Amino acid sequence: MRLSTRRGLIAASTVALTTLTLAACSSGESEEEPTDGATTEETTEDFEPLTEVALQLQWLPQAQFAGYYVALDQGYFEEQGFDSVEIVPSGGDIVPQDALVAGDVDFAIAWVPKVLGTLEATGVELTDIAQVYQTSGTLQVSWADSGIESVADFEGKRIGSWGFGNEWEIFAAMADEGLDSTTVSITTQDFSMNALLDGDVDAAQAMTYNEWAQILEVVNPDTGELYQPEDFNVVSYEDTSGAMLQDAIWADTVRLDEDPAYADAAVRFLKAVTMGWIFARDNPEEAATIVYDYAVNAELAFPVGPVHQLWQMNEVNKLIWTGADFGVVDEAAWDQTVAGALAAVNQDGLNLITTEPAESAYSNEYIEAALAELADEGVEVEGTYTPLDVELTEGGQ
Secondary structure (H helix, E strand, C coil): CCCCCCCCCCCHHHHHHHHHHHHHHCCCCCCCCCCCCCCCCCHHCCCCCCCEEECCCCCCCCHHHHHHHEEEEEHHHCCCCCCCEECCCCCCCHHHHHHHHHCCCCCCEHHHHHHHHHHHHCCCCCEEEEECCCCCEEEEEECCCCCCCHHCCCCCCEEECCCHHHCCCHHHHHHHHHCCCHHHHEECCCCCCHHCCCCCEEEEECCCCHHHHHHCCCCCCCCCCCCCHEEEEEEEEEHHHCCCCCCEEEEEHHHHHHHHHHHHHHHHHHHHHHHHHHHHHHHHHHHHHHHHHHHHHCCCCCCHHHHHHHHHHHHHHHHHHHCCCCCCHHHHHHHHHHHHHHHCCCCCCCCCCCCCCCHECCCCCHHHHHHHHHHCCCCCCCCCCCCCCCCCCCHHH
16 A cells, blocks of 8 residues: 555544553553553644645636535535635636645645646655546547547647646647657647637547537537537547546645644545535535535636536546545556656657656555545445436526
Protein backbone atom coordinates (compact mmCIF):
# COMPACT_ATOMS: atom_id res chain seq x y z
CA MET A 1 0.00 0.00 0.00
CA ARG A 2 1.28 3.43 -0.83
CA LEU A 3 2.09 6.06 1.79
CA SER A 4 2.42 3.47 4.51
CA THR A 5 3.98 5.95 6.96
CA ARG A 6 0.52 6.87 8.23
CA ARG A 7 0.52 7.87 11.93
CA GLY A 8 -2.73 6.03 12.70
CA LEU A 9 -6.35 6.88 11.92
CA ILE A 10 -8.40 7.94 14.88
CA ALA A 11 -10.87 5.09 14.59
CA ALA A 12 -8.14 2.49 14.42
CA SER A 13 -6.21 4.05 17.27
CA THR A 14 -9.36 4.32 19.38
CA VAL A 15 -10.19 0.66 18.83
CA ALA A 16 -6.61 -0.34 19.62
CA LEU A 17 -6.57 1.78 22.77
CA THR A 18 -9.89 0.36 23.95
CA THR A 19 -8.71 -3.18 23.32
CA LEU A 20 -5.50 -2.62 25.24
CA THR A 21 -7.36 -1.00 28.14
CA LEU A 22 -9.84 -3.85 28.40
CA ALA A 23 -7.05 -6.39 28.26
CA ALA A 24 -5.17 -4.59 31.00
CA CYS A 25 -8.28 -4.41 33.20
CA SER A 26 -9.02 -8.09 32.75
CA SER A 27 -5.50 -9.04 33.80
CA GLY A 28 -5.57 -6.84 36.86
CA GLU A 29 -2.70 -4.65 35.55
CA SER A 30 -4.67 -1.50 34.70
CA GLU A 31 -2.96 0.57 37.40
CA GLU A 32 0.59 -0.15 36.28
CA GLU A 33 2.62 2.66 34.73
CA PRO A 34 4.30 2.08 31.34
CA THR A 35 7.63 0.38 32.00
CA ASP A 36 9.52 2.55 29.52
CA GLY A 37 8.85 5.72 31.52
CA ALA A 38 6.27 7.10 29.03
CA THR A 39 2.98 8.39 30.39
CA THR A 40 -0.34 7.04 29.14
CA GLU A 41 -1.03 10.36 27.39
CA GLU A 42 2.26 10.15 25.52
CA THR A 43 1.35 6.77 24.06
CA THR A 44 -2.10 7.64 22.66
CA GLU A 45 -1.17 10.28 20.06
CA ASP A 46 -3.48 12.91 21.51
CA PHE A 47 -4.71 15.61 19.14
CA GLU A 48 -7.55 18.07 18.78
CA PRO A 49 -9.77 16.99 15.82
CA LEU A 50 -10.12 19.51 13.01
CA THR A 51 -13.65 20.92 12.81
CA GLU A 52 -13.16 23.41 9.97
CA VAL A 53 -11.75 22.60 6.52
CA ALA A 54 -11.87 24.08 3.04
CA LEU A 55 -12.16 22.30 -0.32
CA GLN A 56 -10.94 23.89 -3.56
CA LEU A 57 -12.90 23.00 -6.70
CA GLN A 58 -11.41 23.25 -10.17
CA TRP A 59 -14.44 25.01 -11.65
CA LEU A 60 -17.68 26.73 -10.75
CA PRO A 61 -20.67 25.17 -8.93
CA GLN A 62 -22.19 22.45 -11.09
CA ALA A 63 -23.14 18.78 -10.85
CA GLN A 64 -19.55 17.81 -11.64
CA PHE A 65 -19.10 18.45 -7.91
CA ALA A 66 -22.50 17.26 -6.75
CA GLY A 67 -21.21 14.95 -4.02
CA TYR A 68 -19.57 17.80 -2.14
CA TYR A 69 -22.57 20.12 -2.32
CA VAL A 70 -24.92 17.29 -1.37
CA ALA A 71 -22.73 16.42 1.63
CA LEU A 72 -22.99 20.05 2.71
CA ASP A 73 -26.73 20.25 2.07
CA GLN A 74 -27.59 16.97 3.76
CA GLY A 75 -25.47 17.56 6.85
CA TYR A 76 -23.03 14.73 6.19
CA PHE A 77 -20.05 16.91 7.08
CA GLU A 78 -21.68 17.80 10.38
CA GLU A 79 -22.23 14.13 11.11
CA GLN A 80 -18.48 13.64 10.74
CA GLY A 81 -17.67 16.35 13.27
CA PHE A 82 -17.10 19.34 10.98
CA ASP A 83 -18.57 22.65 12.10
CA SER A 84 -17.62 24.33 8.84
CA VAL A 85 -16.70 23.07 5.37
CA GLU A 86 -16.03 25.80 2.84
CA ILE A 87 -16.36 24.81 -0.81
CA VAL A 88 -14.29 27.23 -2.87
CA PRO A 89 -15.15 27.47 -6.59
CA SER A 90 -12.75 28.55 -9.32
CA GLY A 91 -13.57 30.22 -12.59
CA GLY A 92 -10.13 29.38 -13.95
CA ASP A 93 -8.49 32.02 -11.76
CA ILE A 94 -7.42 29.49 -9.11
CA VAL A 95 -5.33 26.37 -9.78
CA PRO A 96 -6.59 23.84 -7.22
CA GLN A 97 -3.27 22.16 -6.48
CA ASP A 98 -1.56 25.53 -6.11
CA ALA A 99 -4.18 26.63 -3.57
CA LEU A 100 -3.53 23.40 -1.66
CA VAL A 101 0.23 23.84 -1.72
CA ALA A 102 -0.14 27.44 -0.52
CA GLY A 103 -2.19 26.26 2.45
CA ASP A 104 -5.25 28.25 1.37
CA VAL A 105 -7.36 25.08 1.49
CA ASP A 106 -7.11 21.65 3.08
CA PHE A 107 -8.22 19.53 0.12
CA ALA A 108 -8.52 20.11 -3.62
CA ILE A 109 -10.23 18.58 -6.65
CA ALA A 110 -7.98 18.27 -9.69
CA TRP A 111 -7.23 16.01 -12.63
CA VAL A 112 -4.33 13.62 -12.07
CA PRO A 113 -2.16 14.66 -15.07
CA LYS A 114 -2.39 18.33 -14.09
CA VAL A 115 -1.14 17.57 -10.60
CA LEU A 116 1.59 15.27 -11.88
CA GLY A 117 2.91 18.19 -13.92
CA THR A 118 2.87 20.42 -10.85
CA LEU A 119 4.63 17.82 -8.71
CA GLU A 120 7.52 17.48 -11.15
CA ALA A 121 7.76 21.19 -11.95
CA THR A 122 7.79 22.37 -8.33
CA GLY A 123 8.97 19.42 -6.26
CA VAL A 124 5.99 19.69 -3.89
CA GLU A 125 4.30 16.62 -2.43
CA LEU A 126 0.57 16.00 -2.82
CA THR A 127 -1.38 12.76 -2.50
CA ASP A 128 -4.45 11.58 -4.36
CA ILE A 129 -6.50 10.23 -1.44
CA ALA A 130 -9.66 9.44 -3.43
CA GLN A 131 -10.08 8.88 -7.15
CA VAL A 132 -13.70 9.95 -7.53
CA TYR A 133 -13.91 9.72 -11.33
CA GLN A 134 -12.90 6.26 -12.50
CA THR A 135 -13.07 6.94 -16.24
CA SER A 136 -12.33 9.86 -18.56
CA GLY A 137 -15.21 12.04 -19.69
CA THR A 138 -13.29 13.99 -22.35
CA LEU A 139 -14.41 14.09 -25.98
CA GLN A 140 -13.20 15.73 -29.17
CA VAL A 141 -16.22 16.75 -31.26
CA SER A 142 -16.22 17.63 -34.96
CA TRP A 143 -18.81 17.95 -37.68
CA ALA A 144 -19.97 14.71 -39.29
CA ASP A 145 -18.45 15.70 -42.64
CA SER A 146 -15.11 16.83 -41.17
CA GLY A 147 -13.25 13.61 -41.88
CA ILE A 148 -12.04 13.53 -38.28
CA GLU A 149 -13.16 10.13 -37.08
CA SER A 150 -10.29 9.17 -34.78
CA VAL A 151 -7.13 10.47 -33.15
CA ALA A 152 -5.28 9.37 -36.29
CA ASP A 153 -7.00 12.24 -38.13
CA PHE A 154 -5.71 14.98 -35.80
CA GLU A 155 -2.47 15.78 -37.60
CA GLY A 156 -2.55 19.15 -39.29
CA LYS A 157 -5.92 20.06 -37.77
CA ARG A 158 -7.06 22.90 -35.53
CA ILE A 159 -7.82 21.07 -32.31
CA GLY A 160 -9.70 23.01 -29.67
CA SER A 161 -8.85 22.86 -25.97
CA TRP A 162 -9.48 24.96 -22.88
CA GLY A 163 -5.83 24.80 -21.90
CA PHE A 164 -5.01 24.75 -18.17
CA GLY A 165 -3.68 21.20 -18.62
CA ASN A 166 -6.85 19.88 -20.24
CA GLU A 167 -4.93 19.34 -23.49
CA TRP A 168 -2.70 16.51 -22.26
CA GLU A 169 -5.12 13.71 -23.11
CA ILE A 170 -4.96 14.93 -26.71
CA PHE A 171 -1.20 14.58 -26.81
CA ALA A 172 -1.11 11.32 -24.87
CA ALA A 173 -3.51 9.79 -27.38
CA MET A 174 -1.47 11.15 -30.29
CA ALA A 175 1.76 9.81 -28.80
CA ASP A 176 0.23 6.36 -28.50
CA GLU A 177 -0.62 6.52 -32.20
CA GLY A 178 2.89 7.67 -33.09
CA LEU A 179 1.57 10.97 -34.44
CA ASP A 180 3.48 14.23 -34.73
CA SER A 181 1.97 16.59 -32.16
CA THR A 182 3.85 19.58 -33.56
CA THR A 183 1.59 19.47 -36.64
CA VAL A 184 -1.45 20.23 -34.52
CA SER A 185 -2.68 23.76 -34.05
CA ILE A 186 -4.07 23.89 -30.54
CA THR A 187 -6.71 26.59 -30.47
CA THR A 188 -7.84 27.85 -27.09
CA GLN A 189 -11.62 27.68 -26.90
CA ASP A 190 -13.92 29.12 -24.30
CA PHE A 191 -16.06 26.95 -22.04
CA SER A 192 -18.73 26.48 -24.67
CA MET A 193 -18.99 24.97 -28.14
CA ASN A 194 -18.95 28.31 -29.94
CA ALA A 195 -15.52 27.63 -31.43
CA LEU A 196 -16.93 24.65 -33.35
CA LEU A 197 -20.20 26.37 -34.22
CA ASP A 198 -18.29 29.40 -35.53
CA GLY A 199 -15.77 27.31 -37.48
CA ASP A 200 -12.77 28.43 -35.43
CA VAL A 201 -11.67 24.84 -34.75
CA ASP A 202 -11.92 21.57 -36.63
CA ALA A 203 -12.61 19.59 -33.47
CA ALA A 204 -13.68 21.06 -30.14
CA GLN A 205 -12.96 19.67 -26.71
CA ALA A 206 -16.01 18.67 -24.68
CA MET A 207 -16.90 16.81 -21.52
CA THR A 208 -19.63 14.18 -21.71
CA TYR A 209 -21.35 15.92 -18.83
CA ASN A 210 -21.09 19.50 -20.03
CA GLU A 211 -20.08 20.82 -23.46
CA TRP A 212 -21.42 17.78 -25.32
CA ALA A 213 -24.84 18.61 -23.93
CA GLN A 214 -24.32 22.30 -24.68
CA ILE A 215 -24.07 21.71 -28.42
CA LEU A 216 -27.05 19.36 -28.34
CA GLU A 217 -29.01 22.19 -26.69
CA VAL A 218 -28.47 24.45 -29.72
CA VAL A 219 -31.03 24.80 -32.52
CA ASN A 220 -29.74 23.68 -35.93
CA PRO A 221 -30.62 26.57 -38.27
CA ASP A 222 -31.05 24.14 -41.16
CA THR A 223 -33.74 22.09 -39.42
CA GLY A 224 -35.17 24.37 -36.79
CA GLU A 225 -34.69 21.54 -34.30
CA LEU A 226 -31.95 20.84 -31.79
CA TYR A 227 -28.72 19.38 -33.13
CA GLN A 228 -28.59 15.58 -32.89
CA PRO A 229 -25.63 13.29 -32.06
CA GLU A 230 -25.51 12.09 -35.66
CA ASP A 231 -24.63 15.62 -36.77
CA PHE A 232 -21.18 15.14 -35.25
CA ASN A 233 -18.18 12.84 -35.08
CA VAL A 234 -17.10 12.13 -31.53
CA VAL A 235 -13.73 10.83 -30.34
CA SER A 236 -13.89 9.60 -26.74
CA TYR A 237 -10.51 9.56 -25.03
CA GLU A 238 -11.74 6.77 -22.76
CA ASP A 239 -11.60 4.59 -25.89
CA THR A 240 -7.93 5.47 -26.43
CA SER A 241 -4.72 4.85 -24.54
CA GLY A 242 -4.63 8.59 -23.93
CA ALA A 243 -7.36 8.35 -21.30
CA MET A 244 -6.24 9.85 -18.00
CA LEU A 245 -7.69 9.87 -14.51
CA GLN A 246 -9.62 13.04 -13.83
CA ASP A 247 -11.40 14.42 -10.74
CA ALA A 248 -9.53 13.26 -7.64
CA ILE A 249 -9.38 14.55 -4.07
CA TRP A 250 -5.87 15.72 -3.21
CA ALA A 251 -4.29 16.27 0.19
CA ASP A 252 -0.99 17.63 1.49
CA THR A 253 1.40 14.67 1.79
CA VAL A 254 3.56 16.09 4.57
CA ARG A 255 0.53 17.05 6.66
CA LEU A 256 -0.87 13.54 6.25
CA ASP A 257 2.40 12.09 7.55
CA GLU A 258 3.11 14.54 10.33
CA ASP A 259 -0.26 15.81 11.56
CA PRO A 260 -2.56 13.09 12.94
CA ALA A 261 -5.43 15.59 13.23
CA TYR A 262 -5.22 16.28 9.49
CA ALA A 263 -5.01 12.59 8.61
CA ASP A 264 -8.03 11.94 10.82
CA ALA A 265 -9.89 14.82 9.17
CA ALA A 266 -9.07 13.34 5.75
CA VAL A 267 -10.86 10.09 6.63
CA ARG A 268 -13.87 11.87 8.13
CA PHE A 269 -14.01 14.19 5.12
CA LEU A 270 -13.97 11.20 2.75
CA LYS A 271 -16.76 9.51 4.70
CA ALA A 272 -18.98 12.57 4.26
CA VAL A 273 -18.06 12.93 0.59
CA THR A 274 -18.78 9.26 -0.06
CA MET A 275 -22.22 9.70 1.51
CA GLY A 276 -22.78 12.71 -0.73
CA TRP A 277 -21.96 10.78 -3.89
CA ILE A 278 -24.08 7.82 -2.79
CA PHE A 279 -27.01 10.22 -2.39
CA ALA A 280 -26.30 11.65 -5.86
CA ARG A 281 -26.23 8.13 -7.30
CA ASP A 282 -29.48 7.08 -5.71
CA ASN A 283 -31.28 10.44 -6.06
CA PRO A 284 -29.90 12.08 -9.21
CA GLU A 285 -32.87 14.41 -9.77
CA GLU A 286 -32.75 15.74 -6.21
CA ALA A 287 -28.96 16.02 -6.29
CA ALA A 288 -29.13 18.01 -9.53
CA THR A 289 -31.67 20.35 -7.94
CA ILE A 290 -29.46 20.83 -4.88
CA VAL A 291 -26.51 21.81 -7.08
CA TYR A 292 -28.67 24.05 -9.27
CA ASP A 293 -29.88 25.91 -6.17
CA TYR A 294 -26.31 26.42 -5.01
CA ALA A 295 -25.27 27.59 -8.49
CA VAL A 296 -28.05 30.15 -8.99
CA ASN A 297 -27.35 31.61 -5.55
CA ALA A 298 -23.56 31.62 -5.93
CA GLU A 299 -21.63 34.83 -6.37
CA LEU A 300 -20.07 33.39 -9.51
CA ALA A 301 -21.47 30.48 -11.54
CA PHE A 302 -21.62 29.26 -15.12
CA PRO A 303 -25.13 29.95 -16.45
CA VAL A 304 -26.72 26.58 -17.18
CA GLY A 305 -30.33 25.55 -16.72
CA PRO A 306 -31.87 22.84 -14.56
CA VAL A 307 -32.20 20.34 -17.42
CA HIS A 308 -28.51 20.77 -18.19
CA GLN A 309 -27.67 20.14 -14.53
CA LEU A 310 -29.71 16.94 -14.61
CA TRP A 311 -27.89 15.79 -17.75
CA GLN A 312 -24.63 16.59 -16.03
CA MET A 313 -25.58 14.66 -12.89
CA ASN A 314 -26.57 11.68 -15.02
CA GLU A 315 -23.30 11.65 -16.96
CA VAL A 316 -21.11 12.27 -13.90
CA ASN A 317 -22.64 9.28 -12.13
CA LYS A 318 -21.61 7.13 -15.10
CA LEU A 319 -17.97 8.18 -14.62
CA ILE A 320 -18.03 7.40 -10.89
CA TRP A 321 -20.10 4.24 -10.45
CA THR A 322 -18.29 1.85 -12.77
CA GLY A 323 -18.39 -1.22 -10.55
CA ALA A 324 -15.08 -0.35 -8.88
CA ASP A 325 -14.86 0.51 -5.19
CA PHE A 326 -15.79 4.15 -4.75
CA GLY A 327 -12.77 6.45 -4.70
CA VAL A 328 -10.16 3.70 -4.82
CA VAL A 329 -7.31 4.31 -7.27
CA ASP A 330 -7.14 1.52 -9.81
CA GLU A 331 -3.47 0.73 -10.27
CA ALA A 332 -3.82 -0.06 -13.97
CA ALA A 333 -5.63 3.22 -14.64
CA TRP A 334 -3.01 5.10 -12.63
CA ASP A 335 -0.18 3.42 -14.56
CA GLN A 336 -1.87 4.29 -17.86
CA THR A 337 -2.21 7.90 -16.76
CA VAL A 338 1.45 8.08 -15.80
CA ALA A 339 2.51 6.38 -19.04
CA GLY A 340 0.43 8.84 -21.03
CA ALA A 341 1.85 11.77 -19.09
CA LEU A 342 5.40 10.54 -19.76
CA ALA A 343 4.73 10.04 -23.46
CA ALA A 344 2.75 13.22 -24.09
CA VAL A 345 4.54 15.95 -26.03
CA ASN A 346 2.61 19.12 -26.80
CA GLN A 347 2.52 21.20 -29.98
CA ASP A 348 5.64 23.06 -28.83
CA GLY A 349 7.60 19.87 -28.23
CA LEU A 350 7.37 20.09 -24.43
CA ASN A 351 6.79 17.13 -22.12
CA LEU A 352 4.22 17.06 -19.34
CA ILE A 353 6.53 15.01 -17.08
CA THR A 354 9.86 13.28 -17.64
CA THR A 355 10.09 11.01 -14.58
CA GLU A 356 7.77 8.73 -12.65
CA PRO A 357 5.96 10.47 -9.79
CA ALA A 358 6.82 9.55 -6.21
CA GLU A 359 4.96 6.64 -4.65
CA SER A 360 3.30 9.11 -2.30
CA ALA A 361 1.42 10.64 -5.25
CA TYR A 362 -1.49 8.39 -4.40
CA SER A 363 -2.67 6.33 -1.46
CA ASN A 364 -5.78 4.20 -1.06
CA GLU A 365 -5.27 4.07 2.71
CA TYR A 366 -7.58 6.94 3.58
CA ILE A 367 -10.48 6.08 1.29
CA GLU A 368 -10.30 2.42 2.31
CA ALA A 369 -10.42 3.43 5.97
CA ALA A 370 -13.43 5.65 5.24
CA LEU A 371 -15.22 2.88 3.34
CA ALA A 372 -14.51 0.38 6.12
CA GLU A 373 -15.91 2.70 8.79
CA LEU A 374 -19.02 3.37 6.71
CA ALA A 375 -19.52 -0.37 6.24
CA ASP A 376 -19.22 -0.88 10.00
CA GLU A 377 -21.87 1.78 10.46
CA GLY A 378 -24.25 -0.05 8.13
CA VAL A 379 -23.86 2.20 5.10
CA GLU A 380 -24.23 0.35 1.80
CA VAL A 381 -21.57 1.92 -0.36
CA GLU A 382 -21.48 -0.59 -3.17
CA GLY A 383 -24.04 -0.12 -5.87
CA THR A 384 -24.56 0.50 -9.54
CA TYR A 385 -26.05 3.49 -11.27
CA THR A 386 -29.05 3.15 -13.54
CA PRO A 387 -28.78 6.01 -16.06
CA LEU A 388 -31.72 8.32 -16.63
CA ASP A 389 -33.13 9.18 -20.02
CA VAL A 390 -32.62 12.96 -19.99
CA GLU A 391 -34.31 14.83 -22.81
CA LEU A 392 -32.34 17.98 -23.55
CA THR A 393 -34.04 21.30 -24.17
CA GLU A 394 -32.85 24.49 -25.85
CA GLY A 395 -30.30 26.10 -23.59
CA GLY A 396 -30.77 23.38 -20.98
CA GLN A 397 -33.64 25.31 -19.40
